[in-house]
Each structure stands twice: as C-alpha cells, then as structure tokens.
Amino acid sequence: MTPASTTLVTDALNWRYATKKFDASKRIPADTWSALEKALVLSPSTMGLQPWKFVVVQDAAVRKRLSAASWGQSQPVDCSHFVVFAGRKGLDTTDIERHLARTAEVRGTTRESLTGFAEMLHGGTEKSRKAGVLDFWMAHQVYIALGMFITAASVLGIDTCPMEGFEPAQYNEILGLSAMGYGALCACAAGYRAGDDKYATLPKVRFRPKDVIVHV
Amino acid sequence: MTPASTTLVTDALNWRYATKKFDASKRIPADTWSALEKALVLSPSTMGLQPWKFVVVQDAAVRKRLSAASWGQSQPVDCSHFVVFAGRKGLDTTDIERHLARTAEVRGTTRESLTGFAEMLHGGTEKSRKAGVLDFWMAHQVYIALGMFITAASVLGIDTCPMEGFEPAQYNEILGLSAMGYGALCACAAGYRAGDDKYATLPKVRFRPKDVIVHV
Numbered sequence: 001m002t003p004a005s006t007t008l009v010t011d012a013l014n015w016r017y018a019t020k021k022f023d024a025s026k027r028i029p030a031d032t033w034s035a036l037e038k039a040l041v042l043s044p045s046t047m048g049l050q051p052w053k054f055v056v057v058q059d060a061a062v063r064k065r066l067s068a069a070s071w072g073q074s075q076p077v078d079c080s081h082f083v084v085f086a087g088r089k090g091l092d093t094t095d096i097e098r099h100l101a102r103t104a105e106v107r108g109t110t111r112e113s114l115t116g117f118a119e120m121l122h123g124g125t126e127k128s129r130k131a132g133v134l135d136f137w138m139a140h141q142v143y144i145a146l147g148m149f150i151t152a153a154s155v156l157g158i159d160t161c162p163m164e165g166f167e168p169a170q171y172n173e174i175l176g177l178s179a180m181g182y183g184a185l186c187a188c189a190a191g192y193r194a195g196d197d198k199y200a201t202l203p204k205v206r207f208r209p210k211d212v213i214v215h216v
Numbered sequence: 217m218t219p220a221s222t223t224l225v226t227d228a229l230n231w232r233y234a235t236k237k238f239d240a241s242k243r244i245p246a247d248t249w250s251a252l253e254k255a256l257v258l259s260p261s262t263m264g265l266q267p268w269k270f271v272v273v274q275d276a277a278v279r280k281r282l283s284a285a286s287w288g289q290s291q292p293v294d295c296s297h298f299v300v301f302a303g304r305k306g307l308d309t310t311d312i313e314r315h316l317a318r319t320a321e322v323r324g325t326t327r328e329s330l331t332g333f334a335e336m337l338h339g340g341t342e343k344s345r346k347a348g349v350l351d352f353w354m355a356h357q358v359y360i361a362l363g364m365f366i367t368a369a370s371v372l373g374i375d376t377c378p379m380e381g382f383e384p385a386q387y388n389e390i391l392g393l394s395a396m397g398y399g400a401l402c403a404c405a406a407g408y409r410a411g412d413d414k415y416a417t418l419p420k421v422r423f424r425p426k427d428v429i430v431h432v
Contacts, residue, residue: 001373003371003372006250009251009368009371010251012219013254013258013364016258039226039229040428041423041425041429048421050423054430056429058432059432102423103421106419107418133352140359140401142359143357143358143362144362144378147361147362147364147367148363150364151363151367155367162360205264205319205322205323206257206266207318209253212257213253215271216274216391
C-alpha cells in the first residue's frame with residue numbers, strides 16, 4: 001500500500017464543500033464510481049453488522065420525485081450519482097444469522113465455531129432493543145459510511161453534497177425502503193460542481209481547532 | 217487539487233481493518249497527525265453545527281483508565297494516538313448563536329444578515345428536541361467525522377480501530393465530558409498494526425455488493 005501525501009488529503013478536504021449546484025452535463029467515470037461503491041461496501045460497522053442499504057438512483061423520473069421530496073433542491077436531479085443511505089429498522093435474529101453465515105463463508109469456518117460471537121451479537125442488540133435505541137445505534141453506523149463516501153470522493157476529486165433535508169417518509173415510499181425494513185437517513189449527491197456555484201468560493205465555516213479538539 | 221488514483225483509495229480501504237494489536241513503539245509523525253486533526257475539524261455536519269468534541273488522549277495514566285473502561289482492551293494504551301468522539305447533549309441556543317457568530321466572523325458578515333439561517337437552525341433543532349431525538353441526530357453527525365477520520369487515516373497508511381466497546385459513563389467521567397455538556401459516543405485508536413496482529417490477515421467480512429447496494 002503506497003499512502004497518499006498529507007498535502008493531497010488536506011487539499012482534498014479543503015477543496016470539498018457541500019455542492020449546491022452540480023454540472024448536470026458531467027458524469028463520474030465508471031472506474032471512479034466503482035471505487036466509491038467499494039468504499040461504501042468496505043465501510044466498517046459495529047460488530048460488522050452492516051445494517052444498511054445504499055440506493056444508487058440513476059432513473060431520471062425517480063430522481064425528479066426525490067428532488068420534490070427534498071423541498072425542490074436540485075442536487076438529486078443534477079448530480080452524476082445520487083445515493084440514498086438507509087438504515088435497518090428493527091434489526092433482528094435474521095440479520096444476525098445472515099451476518100454469521102457470511103462470516104463463516106468468508107472465513108472458511110462453521111456457524112458452530114462462532115457461538116461466542118453470536119452471543120455477543122444477540123446480547124448486544126437485545127440490550128439496545130429493550131432500551132428502545134437499537135434503530136439509532138444502527139443509524140450511527142450508516143453515518144460512518146457517509147463519512148467514508150465523502151472523504152473517498154473528495155480524495156478522488158469528486159464533489160459531494162451530503163443531505164438530510166428531505167422527507168424520509170416520502171423517500172421510503174418512493175424507493176420502497178419501508179417494505180424492505182429500512183429507512184432513509186441521509187443522502188449524498190456526487191458529481192462535479194457547476195462553474196457558477198456561488199457556494200464553491202465561500203470561506204468554509206468551522207470552529208477553531210482549539211474549540212473542537214481537546215488534548216489530554 | 218490533484219486527485220488520488222482509484223487504485224490508491226481502493227487499496228487503502230482493503231488494507232485497513234479494525235486493528236486489535238498496535239505496535240506500541242511506533243508513533244504517527246507530527247505532520248501526518250496534523251492532517252488527521254484537520255480531517256476532524258473539516259468534517260461536515262448538519263447545518264454546519266459541529267456538535268462535537270474530539271478528545272485526543274496522550275496522557276499514559278488516562279489511557280490506562282480508558283483501557284480499563286473498555287473491558288481491558290489494549291488499543292487505548294498501545295496505539296499512537298487515541299481519539300474519543302463526543303457528541304453534544306442538549307444542544308441549545310448557546311450552540312446555535314456560537315455557530316452564527318462564527319459564520320458571521322468567517323464570512324465577514326453580520327449576525328443580523330443571518331436571520332433566515334438562524335430561524336432554520338432554531339426551528340430545526342427545536343422540532344427534534346420536542347420529538348426527543350435531538351441528541352441522536354447530533355450523534356449521527358459525530359459518526360460522519362469518525363468515517364472521515366478512518367478513511368483519511370487509511371489513505372495516509374495509518375491503522376485505526378474504531379471502538380464502541382466501552383463504558384460511556386466511565387469515559388465521560390474520566391475525561392470530564394459530562395460537565396462540558398458532551399457525551400462519549402465512540403473512539404478511534406490510530407497508529408501502526410503490530411507485526412503479529414492475527415486479525416490483520418483475516419479475510420474481510422462484507423456482504424456481497426448486490427446485497428447492500430441497490431440500483432434504481
């Protein structure tokens with residue numbers, strides 16, 4: 001693994017901003033998009049549960065409906081690739097067993113040999129379910145994937161706009177997510193900034209490092 | 217901005233894994249660490265609120281206590297840099313006004329000119345507070361920063377171990393987070409894998425792309 005330079009990473013993160021206006025004529029090349037889908041798939045999650053679906057929307061009519069469900073924002077329509085990040089609702093034994101089966105398959109072992117891990121998965125999620133916070137916990141994981149996606153994109157020179165400004169219930173209905181047991185949490189438009197997006201040149205608003213980073 | 221190659225990004229994300237055993241003798245160089253702190257500071261968040269504190273723990277005695285509060289896991293002690301990700305609890309008018317003041321300062325404008333934005337911030341957070349989900353919403357943002365940190369680190373050749381396996385109440389007490397109005401959500405150890413970490417060579421367990429990515 002040949003690492004990138006610190007300059008490349010810092011430049012990329014300073015270069016990125018929440019793109020409000022995409023150049024609708026530009027498309028992300030297939031190999032770059034493939035790398036971004038890999039970043040989604042490779043995102044880490046609590047106990048490896050991957051409680052998510054990433055919906056990549058290319059259909060123009062569906063994109064138009066998503067834009068309408070996002071207070072008319074243009075990013076869902078104008079970007080190159082639009083991804084809806086959905087989290088598992090009511091994660092249950094089926095999900096856990098699916099994860100255990102996949103673990104056994106990938107690692108060339110048996111479900112029986114994973115009993116300790118299985119107990120951890122069942123016990124941990126059951127405790128959260130009883131406390132009424134299981135869906136929130138799983139939702140946290142989905143945002144790790146969002147952070148990975150934004151970062152990978154910026155390092156690859158791809159603009160993004162992470163979005164929470166939409167009606168989740170409408171997104172769920174349009175994409176059939178509820179029926180799958182998932183719920184839209186956030187979305188990310190990806191592509192190329194329009195030459196005249198006035199937000200591109202606004203100074204980035206961040207608190208001073210000393211106000212967010214505490215050294216102990 | 218000169219982007220990285222897709223190969224570099226994909227290789228980095230395949231190379232990374234949740235490092236269980238760090239080489240305690242190796243330290244992340246200052247310029248690399250500085251880039252990682254910048255990644256934290258530059259993380260995006262809903263409406264730019266940055267509802268977080270990132271606690272970088274270098275004190276050996278504190279690290280030992282955090283390890284004890286993490287069921288004895290060794291990463292907090294053996295890694296080069298240990299970061300605790302804390303989210304704002306009960307975000308209120310003070311936070312919003314601090315963000316507005318910073319926005320006015322960075323963009324060279326006045327608080328008065330930001331009235332529309334202020335209404336959006338107050339209205340949006342008030343709605344969540346009433347629904348009892350404000351802290352969860354803010355917590356989501358913290359996980360974006362975790363995803364950014366992990367990705368930036370891997371691209372820079374730095375190993376990480378994201379962790380939720382600890383007693384948040386103990387972390388909060390050890391780091392004085394509750395008094396600051398924040399709560400520990402997750403942590404991330406960063407550094408270099410030990411040569412004999414057996415987890416380094418285990419095949420990565422992920423569902424097949426078709427099971428997590430939906431194309432519409």
